[in-house]
Amino acid sequence: MGNGMVIKHIAYIQTDFKEKFGIPRQSGRVPSLMGRIVFLPEFRKSEALRGLEGFSHLWLIFDFSKAHREEWSPTVRPPRLGGNKRIGVFASRSPFRPNPLGLSCVKLVEIRHTPDEGDVLIVSGADLLDGTPIYDIKPYLPHVESHPDAVGGYADAVHDHKLLVEFPAELLEMLPEEKRQTAIDCLAEDPRPSYQEDAQRIYSMQFAGFDVHFRVVDGCVFVTGIDRI
């Protein structure tokens, strides 16, 4: 193909998010979010992972599979800028891009040997939808990819926006123990699509098999209910 190429899924990731709403806006924002990367049978070979155990972080190049469009728009409205300011698509990490490729840095927790799925990568900090197809996995190279002094443009100003979270104990206890802090941390990231200031509105975040209902009042998340899906 003269002007592009065909790329193939090599793996997919399992996460606690079956919907986009609630997923942290960048990888690593909620370090406790766990993911499980399962290779497709054709790419399920232990040798292909040899040496990976020595790296603490990985890059995932993945398919923004819910963001495929025929046309592309040169600008996007990042939710973190309130949803009303337009930024160039190449100055953003929006999924709606000419080639819907995502890039996330995750922590490698474990390479787990399984009888049915071969070697599975357990990762943390993933900001991916459950079932997202993956095109490539690469080791993170700190000596050339860690730039603590890099300037992050408009993203620098907004990245530490966090909400307080009021999660009543009797509701929190409905979640499995190992998911509780993660749910709180995801809510603190402010899952609202933009800074809507409607204190009456009830939002619902699907997480780990539960619907978590909440309102946001004066910068604080109040969880109002929780249902098993």
Place this chain on the structure above:
Amino acid sequence: MGNGMVIKHIAYIQTDFKEKFGIPRQSGRVPSLMGRIVFLPEFRKSEALRGLEGFSHLWLIFDFSKAHREEWSPTVRPPRLGGNKRIGVFASRSPFRPNPLGLSCVKLVEIRHTPDEGDVLIVSGADLLDGTPIYDIKPYLPHVESHPDAVGGYADAVHDHKLLVEFPAELLEMLPEEKRQTAIDCLAEDPRPSYQEDAQRIYSMQFAGFDVHFRVVDGCVFVTGIDRI
């Protein structure tokens, strides 16, 4: 497409390397290496870059266009390990991967407005072949992508391998002044395909329109001649 997708070139990069030999093995290793990213007409829109000027570093997702193969191999032999140790392809940055996608972090030097090519990105530190097609450009997000404490596996042990370079002044002066230090820095990176210890062997690095001939003796590069191509 159920099991993958078609991706399209959005831009290509112009660099001083028309051949793979001599290109530093990772982006940023030779910070003075300049590149010029030109968008294809369909993607040549100033608005698509709005806000990019505020970022110091960019990610390029590109086509390892000289590394397309019908079959993939689960292991590769990184040149930095001497070329005889096998590492899993997903634990390497080798171009020979199931999907030949490259990932490089470069510095954004300038967004240059040109009459014929629209807005061109001037970048530095690029480890890409001249003419490499690019699939995506994303801003580097230091608050989630800079991990100075990350562990870089086998790559940590070898990344600071550098050679001394003896470049006789009368040969060095044949290069344009602004290319001289860059040529020295690229040679110091040890362009040999593996640690061949044949002190008689003459290698040639094509760089910026010149053939630079050299030998390597006891960890030192001796430039022996230079020709305009």
